[in-house]
Amino acid sequence: DAKTTQPPSMDCAEGRAANLPCNxxxxxxxxxxxxxxxxxxxxxxxxxxxxxxxxxxxxxSLIITEDRKSSTLILPHATLRDTAVYYCIVFNDxxxxxxxxxxxxxxx
Amino acid sequence: NxxxxxxxxxxVRRRGQEARLRCSPxxxxxxxxxxxxxxxxxxxxxxxxxxxxxxxxxGMPKERFSAEFPKEGPSILRIQQVVRxxxxxxxxxxxxxxxxxxxxxxxxxxxxxxx
Numbered sequence: 450d451a452k453t454t455q456p457p458s459m460d461c462a463e464g465r466a467a468n469l470p471c472n473x474x475x476x477x478x479x480x481x482x483x484x485x486x487x488x489x490x491x492x493x494x495x496x497x498x499x500x501x502x503x504x505x506x507x508x509x510s511l512i513i514t515e516d517r518k519s520s521t522l523i524l525p526h527a528t529l530r531d532t533a534v535y536y537c538i539v540f541n542d543x544x545x546x547x548x549x550x551x552x553x554x555x556x557x
Numbered sequence: 558n559x560x561x562x563x564x565x566x567x568x569v570r571r572r573g574q575e576a577r578l579r580c581s582p583x584x585x586x587x588x589x590x591x592x593x594x595x596x597x598x599x600x601x602x603x604x605x606x607x608x609x610x611x612x613x614x615x616g617m618p619k620e621r622f623s624a625e626f627p628k629e630g631p632s633i634l635r636i637q638q639v640v641r642x643x644x645x646x647x648x649x650x651x652x653x654x655x656x657x658x659x660x661x662x663x664x665x666x667x668x669x670x671x672x
Contacts, residue, residue: 492665547599
């Protein structure tokens with residue numbers, strides 16, 4: 450079962466940053482935070498992951514609080530193609546547990 | 558650099574027929590995972606396989622469902638005597654094993670419709 454809590458939906462203006470929160474208050478020390486997204490029922494797409502430190506790649510940034518109980522995915526310049534369901538997943542083995550995710554709608 | 562290939566993309570079966578879903582992992586990946594997504598729901602883990610071995614099938618329904626990943630060839634998810642409730646999108650993912658720097662690579666899925 451999913452160990453994370455995310456808002457069900459959010460809107461974002463095209464070109465602006467999108468900040469997606471995730472609570473994972475029961476995370477344990479060896480569990481990673483992974484983010485995936487699913488665009489219009491396609492297969493999930495890996496975005497980014499982290500353990501303790503903040504991470505950045507070409508798609509997004511991941512900010513993890515010092516106590517690791519929550520994190521924020523940042524899409525720096527949202528485009529219409531970023532409209533998708535975003536999943537925050539706590540992961541330490543091989544089984545990804547997908548919750549309901551956050552439906553992000555980017556508007557022109 | 559082909560990703561995970563799933564076929565067919567769409568499959569229609571009548572109640573009582575068999576459905577066979579195929580998944581070819583990323584070249585070099587020896588670990589395969591199957592997930593099911595019912596309409597308007599999130600993905601649910603079904604089974605984890607390594608070459609010729611089932612590691613965890615805790616998410617598989619006890620009856621009618623089976624999975625294999627032979628030494629040669631794709632992984633197969635088999636559903637016997639399909640019922641309307643089996644209608645869903647079935648996704649396959651692969652990895653090199655364990656936690657990787659890029660998580661799992663998912664295929665585009667097979668959408669099964671039981672009529």
